[in-house]
Amino acid sequence: MPAVDEILAGKDICICAGSGGVGKTTTSAAIAAGMAARGLKVCVLTIDPAKRLADSLGLRELGNEAKRVDPALFERHGVEMKGELWAMMLDAKATFDELVARQAPDEESRDRVLGNRIYQQISNALAGSQEYMAMEKLFELHTEGRFDLLVLDTPPTRNALDFLDAPRRLTQFIEGRSLRVFMKPTGLAARVAGRGATVALGVLKRIVGFDLLADLAEFFNAFSGMVDGFQARAKRVNSLLADPHTCFLVVCGPQGEPVREAVYFHRKLVEAKLPFGGVIVNKVHYPTERLRGDGGDLGAALAARLGDEELAGRVAGNFADYQALAERDAGNIEHLADELRTKGVIRVPYLDEDVHDLGGLAEINRYLFASAEERVALAAGRA
Amino acid sequence: MPDLLDKRLVFVTGKGGVGKTTVAVALGLRAAAEGKRTIVCEVSSQENASRFFDHTEVGFHEVEMEENLWSISIDPDESMREYVLLQLKVRAMRDLLFRSRIFSYLAAATPGLKELVTIGKIWELAQLDRKVKRGRKYDLVIVDAPATGHGIGFLQTPRTFASIARVGPVHSQALQLNRLIVDHEHTGTAIVALPEEMPVNESAALESELRSEVGVAVDRVYLNALYPERFSNQEAERLAELAAGENGGVRAAARAAVSEHGRARSQRAQLARLRRRVETPVRTLPFLFEPELGVESARELARRLH
Numbered sequence: 001m002p003a004v005d006e007i008l009a010g011k012d013i014c015i016c017a018g019s020g021g022v023g024k025t026t027t028s029a030a031i032a033a034g035m036a037a038r039g040l041k042v043c044v045l046t047i048d049p050a051k052r053l054a055d056s057l058g059l060r061e062l063g064n065e066a067k068r069v070d071p072a073l074f075e076r077h078g079v080e081m082k083g084e085l086w087a088m089m090l091d092a093k094a095t096f097d098e099l100v101a102r103q104a105p106d107e108e109s110r111d112r113v114l115g116n117r118i119y120q121q122i123s124n125a126l127a128g129s130q131e132y133m134a135m136e137k138l139f140e141l142h143t144e145g146r147f148d149l150l151v152l153d154t155p156p157t158r159n160a161l162d163f164l165d166a167p168r169r170l171t172q173f174i175e176g177r178s179l180r181v182f183m184k185p186t187g188l189a190a191r192v193a194g195r196g197a198t199v200a201l202g203v204l205k206r207i208v209g210f211d212l213l214a215d216l217a218e219f220f221n222a223f224s225g226m227v228d229g230f231q232a233r234a235k236r237v238n239s240l241l242a243d244p245h246t247c248f249l250v251v252c253g254p255q256g257e258p259v260r261e262a263v264y265f266h267r268k269l270v271e272a273k274l275p276f277g278g279v280i281v282n283k284v285h286y287p288t289e290r291l292r293g294d295g296g297d298l299g300a301a302l303a304a305r306l307g308d309e310e311l312a313g314r315v316a317g318n319f320a321d322y323q324a325l326a327e328r329d330a331g332n333i334e335h336l337a338d339e340l341r342t343k344g345v346i347r348v349p350y351l352d353e354d355v356h357d358l359g360g361l362a363e364i365n366r367y368l369f370a371s372a373e374e375r376v377a378l379a380a381g382r383a
Numbered sequence: 384m385p386d387l388l389d390k391r392l393v394f395v396t397g398k399g400g401v402g403k404t405t406v407a408v409a410l411g412l413r414a415a416a417e418g419k420r421t422i423v424c425e426v427s428s429q430e431n432a433s434r435f436f437d438h439t440e441v442g443f444h445e446v447e448m449e450e451n452l453w454s455i456s457i458d459p460d461e462s463m464r465e466y467v468l469l470q471l472k473v474r475a476m477r478d479l480l481f482r483s484r485i486f487s488y489l490a491a492a493t494p495g496l497k498e499l500v501t502i503g504k505i506w507e508l509a510q511l512d513r514k515v516k517r518g519r520k521y522d523l524v525i526v527d528a529p530a531t532g533h534g535i536g537f538l539q540t541p542r543t544f545a546s547i548a549r550v551g552p553v554h555s556q557a558l559q560l561n562r563l564i565v566d567h568e569h570t571g572t573a574i575v576a577l578p579e580e581m582p583v584n585e586s587a588a589l590e591s592e593l594r595s596e597v598g599v600a601v602d603r604v605y606l607n608a609l610y611p612e613r614f615s616n617q618e619a620e621r622l623a624e625l626a627a628g629e630n631g632g633v634r635a636a637a638r639a640a641v642s643e644h645g646r647a648r649s650q651r652a653q654l655a656r657l658r659r660r661v662e663t664p665v666r667t668l669p670f671l672f673e674p675e676l677g678v679e680s681a682r683e684l685a686r687r688l689h
Contacts, residue, residue, distance in 0.1 A: 019399055019400070020398060020399015020400055020530040021398055021399035021400015021401060021530070022399075022400055055581060055584070056581075117546075117547070118547055121543055121546060121547045122493075122494050122495070122547075132494070169491070169492055172488065172491065172492045173492035173493065173494070199479065200479060200480055200482075200483030200485055200486060201483075201485060203471065203476055203479060203480045203483075204480060204483075204485065204486060204489075206470070206471065207467060207470050207471070207480075207552065207553075208548070208551065208552065208553050209548065209550065209551020209552050209553060209554070210551070211548070211549065211550050211551050212547070212548040212551050212553055212554075215547075215548075215549075216489075253400065255675075256675050257431065258400070297632070298632045298633070298636060301632065301633050302633055302636060302637075305625055305629065305633055306621070306625065311614075311618060314613055314614065314640075315614075315622065315636050315637065315639075315640045316636060317613075318613055318614075318636075318639055318640050318643050319635065319636035319639045319640070321672035322639045322643070324672065324673075324674060325672065325674065327674075328674035328675070352642050352645050352646065353645070353649065354579045354580045354581070354649070356579075356580040356581050
């Protein structure tokens, strides 16, 4: 079982992917903290608008600029910090604005886009625009080269693939070439587009109304000078994702549903020829001693030690419940390893306490970075 | 204000992995048992609810699961086809539109459009005067809402579209959808939470956003998967001593008990925090020690819903 630092050796980018509620944000923060403790300058990016990451790193709030996590905090938790840990939360709107400013040929084109009403809505409020911008920010930070490693906590979409498709969709939307042509019903454009298209446009007008179409056309026109720039950029973002220095880690929980989704996501990564690094299963129930077939004896032994049959019964019942969950988890993880044809399943146990601070992250890292034992100087201060 | 299950439309919402589907199905079973004609809607082709009933995938169809209980998986593409047909009324015209490049481009690339047509279908299901032919009338529509990773994006979509389109059919229909969402008489939400530090914080933030930014009624917070209090503090102390001096099965069992006790206690502390931080009534649902949750687990929870 390789440890996270072995999987990430020589990588520039680590993308943690998986369905919601499996501890992706915490895992991303733990990986970033662990790699930073080992001497790298690491930045963790989250898209999750909840304040989870900020909370767990002792930062009051995160914004679109990377902030350094106070090294003194690590010392307080008994963690030796050899590198630097930085964190930021993606602000989709601000990232989009920056991107427009960068791509615009002149100030007038820039202001025309930034002032466009439709642009202001889609860049800010609508579900989906965050994925559009996550990849962009990752690309930008990578190009700047300020960090040794970038760890991306992907958006908790139910469909974990949405964000992979983001650069293509963004370009497609901004391109809007067909609509620009269609909105000029006279002249060469209409003749090129053909009669069928004109009919379709007529039908479309009936559904969405002329005004909205005209507004959309204005929106696309505003972008007209930037389409090539956006396309070129999307292509570079895609090749960054497929680069051998990028690594996708699939994060999941041990229950049936998250495991099914992890298998599905892994298959999609392979199909898209994206570099898969390993899978991390969080909150695993695993007994330190696996016991089988001594249920009856155990009850009697407990009763003898405790001198209280009723209490012994409750203890045995609780243990049986726990064992059943542990066996389920073991079975699901075996299935996961088979499906992914990997031995690289990293298990993090269901800890006795919730993880919501640096101490908790250090506790998790004892498992994530476990096999390189000489480097487990990152022992939890309270262990 | 009417109680949760007396409404026409209920969104079950919360972060990913908190048990929204389980709670949605349990609410559906409860309402159906009370004689309400109920449909449970899924919105991202996951078919989690149909899996509960060991049913083959239901797809974009209203399929009867039990007496008074139906299920549908709302596919945005299908919703779009249905919506456009309702608007144009002529199938050939719809097909012409769907074949055109301009439409497929706009439909695929416009952010939020999937969410909008999904909410449109939910609205249609909740009408007493259904728009689709031979549409069944439901007393209650329960939506297993998408994970609130994007905050409240899903429920805000109609309002956003209403302001993108200042006038015209999209504007007025988006406003109509939003009116249903903010109708406290007929529409409500239930937030599902877990008894852990950050999920509690997030649920409190979600409650305030739903109320102030979306304007939807928040009727219930369900704190899900609460461990039973199996041991007293005194017993836990005894068991900790036992674990320290033993080996093998006795030690492992005693340690498991101590760990359960610790979790149950910290969960009670989180429950208290949640109650302090939200205005909505909080109800608890027990953790079910079952390897895989099925319809019987949901039935068990349905009995405990209140």
